[in-house]
Amino acid sequence: MSNTYRVAIITDEKKIEITEKELKLPEGSQVLIKVDSCAICTLEQRIFNGVMKRYPFAGGHEASGTVVAVGSKVKSLKAGDKVAARLLTSCGECYYCRSGHENQCVISFIANIHEGVGGPGGFSEYMMIDAKALYKMADDLDLTYAALSEPLACCVHSINNADIELGDDVVVIGVGIMGAFHIQLAKLKGARVIACEVDEDRLEIARKMGADILINSKEVNAADKVKEFTDGRGADVVFCTAAIPQLAADSIQMTGKTGRVIMYSSFHPNKPVELNVNNVHSTEMNITGAVNANTRDFLAATRLLSYKMIDPSLLVSDIVPLENIEYAFEQAIDPKTYRIIVKM
Numbered sequence: 001m002s003n004t005y006r007v008a009i010i011t012d013e014k015k016i017e018i019t020e021k022e023l024k025l026p027e028g029s030q031v032l033i034k035v036d037s038c039a040i041c042t043l044e045q046r047i048f049n050g051v052m053k054r055y056p057f058a059g060g061h062e063a064s065g066t067v068v069a070v071g072s073k074v075k076s077l078k079a080g081d082k083v084a085a086r087l088l089t090s091c092g093e094c095y096y097c098r099s100g101h102e103n104q105c106v107i108s109f110i111a112n113i114h115e116g117v118g119g120p121g122g123f124s125e126y127m128m129i130d131a132k133a134l135y136k137m138a139d140d141l142d143l144t145y146a147a148l149s150e151p152l153a154c155c156v157h158s159i160n161n162a163d164i165e166l167g168d169d170v171v172v173i174g175v176g177i178m179g180a181f182h183i184q185l186a187k188l189k190g191a192r193v194i195a196c197e198v199d200e201d202r203l204e205i206a207r208k209m210g211a212d213i214l215i216n217s218k219e220v221n222a223a224d225k226v227k228e229f230t231d232g233r234g235a236d237v238v239f240c241t242a243a244i245p246q247l248a249a250d251s252i253q254m255t256g257k258t259g260r261v262i263m264y265s266s267f268h269p270n271k272p273v274e275l276n277v278n279n280v281h282s283t284e285m286n287i288t289g290a291v292n293a294n295t296r297d298f299l300a301a302t303r304l305l306s307y308k309m310i311d312p313s314l315l316v317s318d319i320v321p322l323e324n325i326e327y328a329f330e331q332a333i334d335p336k337t338y339r340i341i342v343k344m
């Protein structure tokens, strides 16, 4: 083991530099991990693209690796363990952290994994992480897939907000990686899943994820079609996983009496949509959102991956070595791709 390790840092719009940092040994509750994989998520893409100008930024919050050494106070992990890291940590002190809603933490994440630079820092060869932010994964799980624990955990949180019951009609709008995870999770919950997408290739992914009914919303009116499949009632649950305000309006349109609508996606541009409040009044529908994941959602996601109950293999579009990270980012911002994984 050499005394230094490499970290990729976004230093400006479309600029990533690889720098060297000093390698240290873990103390107390710290764990040193050798990073295997880190996926490129929307946050990193926005900073790379210049949509969010936050430089320098050590990106990468969807990371997996192997434990190298543990501090004296660590009980749950040992050298050689495969782990996924929850890098968008919460403060543990605010009202929401104390009331079991860490995903709503007011401090959100202030990660300083690497000395002298902010950010979760997953695009690096080594990371020093507190044991409580690490989740042990099955020995036979591919670490490429373990890196997808965080996006899956956000979807688990969303699914938990929807109270799906056996036999429910669940609509998933949009079949990006998040939509694809929602489909698999809703199937595990015993729902009949209807996927709405405008892209034929993505509808094919939806079918492979287990969706029962596919609707190409470019060709038909999706809300009418959903009503047709549900004897005119509308869906029990609708997840909007696409960032288009019109689709948020459509989601509400296709929800039936006592149904739940979950605005999973963030919306850019954040254009308000009109709401028929009398319809909300009379149908008793629930309109809610889902953002980030709680620790229990993260735990559930790591178990689902370890147990092979969720198959993310079709959602990894490419695996790129750290040396070519700029190329990896160029691919990631192409809307056609699913996750791009950077391999250390």
Ligand SMILES: [Zn+2]
Residues within 6 Å of the ligand: 041, 042, 061, 062, 150, 151
């Ligand atoms: Zn993410």
Ligand SMILES: [Zn+2]
Residues within 6 Å of the ligand: 090, 091, 092, 093, 094, 095, 096, 097, 102, 104, 105, 106, 107, 108
């Ligand atoms: Zn907090």
